[in-house]
Amino acid sequence: MPELPEVETIRRQLHDRLAGRTIVRAELLRSGREFPASDAFISGVLEQQVVRVERRAKLLVWRFNNGTSMLGHLKMTGKFLFVAKHTVPGKHDRLRFVFDNGEHVMWSDVRQFGYVKLIANDELERLFSGIGPEPLSTPIDELAARFVRPKTRKIKTALLDQSAIAGVGNIYADEACHRAGIRPTRRIASLTRADRIRLMSEVVQVLQESIAQKGTSANDYIDATGERGGFLALLRVYGRGGEPCRTCSIPIKKIILGGRGTHYCPNCQV
DNA sequence: ATATGCACCTGTGTGC
């Protein structure tokens, strides 16, 4: 589900309430397909102090003070959620963490694409080195300069490639293309330098605006406090196939590109 | 090397 703004929203909430806290209890409620259902995981997180919670691309990293981290990827439906102490686990709740300040956090995942695992910091660095630049902490001209290859690749496909730029997913790829007035079907090579600067500026802009609204709840996304994101109402194209463009009133077109639903205005986007 | 298709899962909405 979540892209950079949603993961960042959750990161901030987890960090604010849990930085410096220690995990005093960890329970495996139900084993998932992708995350290790092992006693080793439980004993690996137990008694660990969370130094801070970080984000890289769409990954959440809980840094412990012993050189290891807990790495989480929410994929489509993963959730870290603050819950009340006596919450009875539901069908999709998989892990529960209890902290020394009394906070309870549940990890749930309906579709089970997500994962939570222990990872050593050196392995984490290796993983990070394969991920592209962070849009919110990289100069626009550097983002643009790196967005040139492979030349024949379609622009939206490149935006979704985490090794080209980190954290952009299906919603914000479509939104950034609309704001930049560029069709997602175009090839990288067709972009001028000015086009690339504009596209990257719009990527950054839309991500920041969405973070300010705590993300987009297109379907069932909720943040760590259980709230829905407010950016849905501000989307210009995503999920609006057939509806009038907010700029020119021409119906938004929906196509499939790279196997993903893709939305654009046939009038505003060239 | 890229593109496509599919696979991993469950749930929801739509149309019959």
Next chain:
DNA sequence: TGCACACAGGTGCATA
């Protein structure tokens, strides 16, 4: 109410 099907925020792999 049931059923079949399409589709959903992400990635990774096998095959053209």
